Amino acid sequence: MTNDSLIQSISSLLPEAQIKMGFEYVEAFIPVDKLHDFMLQMKNNPEMAFDYLICLTGADFPDHLQVIYHLESTSHNHVIVIKVKTIGRENPSVDSVSDIWPTADPHENEAFDLLGIKFNNHPEPRRLFLDDTWGYPLRKDYQDDVHIVSR
Amino acid sequence: MAEYKEVYLTSDEIKTDDYLVNMGPQHPSTHGVLRLLVKLEGEKVLNVQPHIGYIHSGIEKMTESLTYIQIPHLTDRMDYLAAHMNNEAVSLCVEKALQVEVPERAKYIRTIFDELQRIASHQLWWCAFGMDMGALTTFFYGLRDREDILDIFEETCGARLTLNYSIPGGVMFDIHPNFQRDVKAFIKKFRAKLPEYERLLTGNVIFRERTKGVGILSKEEAIAYGVTGPSGRASGFSCDIRKKQPYSAYPYVKFNEIMGTDGDTFTRYHLRILEMFESMDIIEQLIDNIPEGDYAVKMKGVTKLPEGEYYQRVETGRGEFGVYVISDGKKNPYRMKFRSPGFSNLFAINNIAKGWKIADLVAIMGTFDLVIPDIDR
Numbered sequence: 001m002t003n004d005s006l007i008q009s010i011s012s013l014l015p016e017a018q019i020k021m022g023f024e025y026v027e028a029f030i031p032v033d034k035l036h037d038f039m040l041q042m043k044n045n046p047e048m049a050f051d052y053l054i055c056l057t058g059a060d061f062p063d064h065l066q067v068i069y070h071l072e073s074t075s076h077n078h079v080i081v082i083k084v085k086t087i088g089r090e091n092p093s094v095d096s097v098s099d100i101w102p103t104a105d106p107h108e109n110e111a112f113d114l115l116g117i118k119f120n121n122h123p124e125p126r127r128l129f130l131d132d133t134w135g136y137p138l139r140k141d142y143q144d145d146v147h148i149v150s151r
Numbered sequence: 152m153a154e155y156k157e158v159y160l161t162s163d164e165i166k167t168d169d170y171l172v173n174m175g176p177q178h179p180s181t182h183g184v185l186r187l188l189v190k191l192e193g194e195k196v197l198n199v200q201p202h203i204g205y206i207h208s209g210i211e212k213m214t215e216s217l218t219y220i221q222i223p224h225l226t227d228r229m230d231y232l233a234a235h236m237n238n239e240a241v242s243l244c245v246e247k248a249l250q251v252e253v254p255e256r257a258k259y260i261r262t263i264f265d266e267l268q269r270i271a272s273h274q275l276w277w278c279a280f281g282m283d284m285g286a287l288t289t290f291f292y293g294l295r296d297r298e299d300i301l302d303i304f305e306e307t308c309g310a311r312l313t314l315n316y317s318i319p320g321g322v323m324f325d326i327h328p329n330f331q332r333d334v335k336a337f338i339k340k341f342r343a344k345l346p347e348y349e350r351l352l353t354g355n356v357i358f359r360e361r362t363k364g365v366g367i368l369s370k371e372e373a374i375a376y377g378v379t380g381p382s383g384r385a386s387g388f389s390c391d392i393r394k395k396q397p398y399s400a401y402p403y404v405k406f407n408e409i410m411g412t413d414g415d416t417f418t419r420y421h422l423r424i425l426e427m428f429e430s431m432d433i434i435e436q437l438i439d440n441i442p443e444g445d446y447a448v449k450m451k452g453v454t455k456l457p458e459g460e461y462y463q464r465v466e467t468g469r470g471e472f473g474v475y476v477i478s479d480g481k482k483n484p485y486r487m488k489f490r491s492p493g494f495s496n497l498f499a500i501n502n503i504a505k506g507w508k509i510a511d512l513v514a515i516m517g518t519f520d521l522v523i524p525d526i527d528r
Contacts, residue, residue, distance in 0.1 A: 023248070023459050052374050054464075055473050055490040070462060070475070070490075074374055074388070077395070081460070103377035106498040114211075129204035129527065137212050138486070 001047065001078045009047060010080075014038055025070075027081045035084050036095040042071065042082070043100050049073045050080065053101040058111035060139045061085075065092045065117055086117065089139075093118040114138040169197060172509075176205050180283045180513045183523030185497075187512075194508045199501040207527040214487040219245045219454050220319060222487070227313040229489065230525035232272040233467035235264045238317035243398055244463035244474045245319040248456045255400075255442045257321035262400035263334065263437050264304075264316060266430040270341070271300040272468030272520075273423045273430075280420065280517040281352055284361060289352055296344055299337045306333065319454070321447025334438050338431050345427060353421060362417040366503045366515035369414060376499035380470025380492050381422045382519055386414035392466040404436045416511075419518035453482050469493055469520050493525040 001009070006026045007019050017038075018029040030038050042050045050071035057068040069082040086092035096119040098105040106128065108119045113127045116136035127134075135142055175186035184205035190198040210229060214222050223241040227234030239261055246253055278293025301311040306327045308316040316323055327333075352358050368378065373386040383390045391408040393401045409425045411418035456478040463474045470492025477486040496519050504512045 023461055025462070027460070053377060054471070055462075055475060055488065057475055057486070057488040059477055059486040068475075070473070074390075081462075101377075102375050102502075103495050103498065106494065110494075129207040137209060 001076055003078075006078060006080060013041060013045075022081060025079050025081045027083060029083050029085065032084050032086060032094060036097065036100075039069075039082070039097050039100050042080075047076075049075050051075070051101075053097075053103050053107075054079070056104055056107035056111065058115040058117050058138070060089075060115060062140075063089065065089060065115060067094050067111060067117060069097070091118070092116065093120055095120050096122040098122060174512075180516060181523075182279060182521060185521065185523050185526070187500075187516075189509065189512065191509065194510075196504050196507055196509055196512055199504050199512065201497050201500065203497070203523070203526055205527065206524055208524070210528050211487055211489065214484055216483060218452070218482050219456060219484070220450065220452060222484075223318055224315050226489070227315060228524065229491065229528055230467060230469065230472070230493070230522050231312055232275060232522055233268060233469065233472070233525075234312060234314045235261075235268045235316055236465050236467040236472060238315065239265065239399070240463055240465040240472055240474045242317045242319045243465065244461050244476055245454070245456065247463060248459070248461045248476070248478065249319075249454065251320060251448060251450070253321050254445045254448065256444045257446050258400040259437050259441045260322050260326055260446065261317055262404070263434055263441075264314070264322075265399070266433045267300050267303065267334070268314075269468045270427050270430050271297050273427050274300075276423060276468070276520045277348060277352075280520075283513050283517040284358060286352065286355075286358070289348075292344075292348065292351065296341055299340065303330065303333050303337060306330065318447070318450075320450040321445070323447070325446045326441075331438055331441070334434060338434060338438075341427075342431060345424070348424060353424065359417065361511075361514055362420060362518075363415060364413075365416045365511050366507060366518075367413070367415045368499065368503050372499070372502060373414065376502065377495035378470070378499045379495065380466070380468070380520075381409075381426060382419050382496055383470065384409060385411035385418040385422045387412050390471060392464045392471055396464055398463075398465060400437060404433050406433050416514050416518050423520075455480060455482050456484070467492060469522065469525065470496060489528055491525045491528060493519075493521050493523075494528075497521055497526055 003026050010017055010028055016031055020027055042048050050073045052072045052074050054070040054072050059066045065086045067084050072079045084094055096108055109128045111117050113129050115138050169190055169192050172189045172191055174189050175181040176184040186202040188200040223238045226237040226241050230237055274293045274297040278290040281289025305311050307330055308314050368386045370387040373383045373388040379390045394408050406429055409422055411422050458478055458480040461476045465472050472492055473490030475488040476484050479485040504515050
């Protein structure tokens, strides 16, 4: 599917989605409460068939946190970027997609570990790299006490 | 006197408790500081939970305070067996964002280095895998031949492991005058040596018994768990980025994406041997045709990427490596994420190793070719 037809089919699937053309791939913002249903459709709809989750990234922004999903379809060879904004930065939570793509399980744990994003219904939530007393280092307001990074 | 009665217990009636064993972080077959929490019933593996982070170095955090020209030099510390590919991925990402056209000469040099690096990586994997399976000879064979490639690297860029060779705009130095001669000599030598590898391990009856049909990963599982590289291709998942989204000089060469169907330990093993032959074919197509001209375009020391998001994928020896940059138009990235192949591959092991013996777990883990700094970042 080309990028233009991807934009059309997503806007017909979910009219609330904010879609724009990125540098290479289509980027779509999905409302956080619609995420899980939408992702199920992305995988099971035969026209989309996004069966391969390439990469899951968390990012910190001034008033919210973002989770960014890079999806690829191995049968149609198209790539899309799905993004979701959490509500606020205090208690950010997003539905887990690890029941749709099992590879999301460690990637979500990584985002939880480094950014403190909570994933609802995650089968095995745990910190992956750091111990439980550590803060969330990839947040922009992280206090770097041991001066690993100086700006 | 009580009557003596013999009691025979069937194997179903003798119960043993499940127990948890920490495999690592110093276990020799984990090849680094990785801890697997293995739940066992006797010798049978019930569950594997990987615990990582022993050498987490916060590279993603560090990139947020570095410029785009400095970042490539940090990335070869992640996957030290694919240092050049990591450098190249960041360079390609920055070039793509700035729409810089790299000289043809640099593209050819990068691709030759990619393939040399892939052979060196597979050689080290092969010798370590043989050692995991109890065959020490492979270790000496593999390291002996890998030395030739490291010498070629050293001659051109001064480093043997952390090459630091690919930078945004091209490569750091021109190739050494002897480079083409040495690469051709290496390929001639290694073409004769590689069948020896096959005779030593592939044809070995003990080895085949231990690997054939062991630890099967189906194609659907490979896609679902994001298992890429030779491990994914052994299951029939066509995931070669060199074919899917060709970069550098890959569009100019003809090569086959080597695929397997069985998805067992032996297929994952043999596919890497075949990939070494394929890599030599690619180098042979390029080595005599390196175009004359500049090896890099001049880039400014402080380069600002236009606001936006950029994703670049490359194929390393272990699978798909991705660089994702969110730029806010400043000289440092706002957020940089490295999608490392080993990270996704590692977490598929639980699914494969369930039900197999603990000795098979070592074999399965060996064929996944884990490099721990690549997983921990």
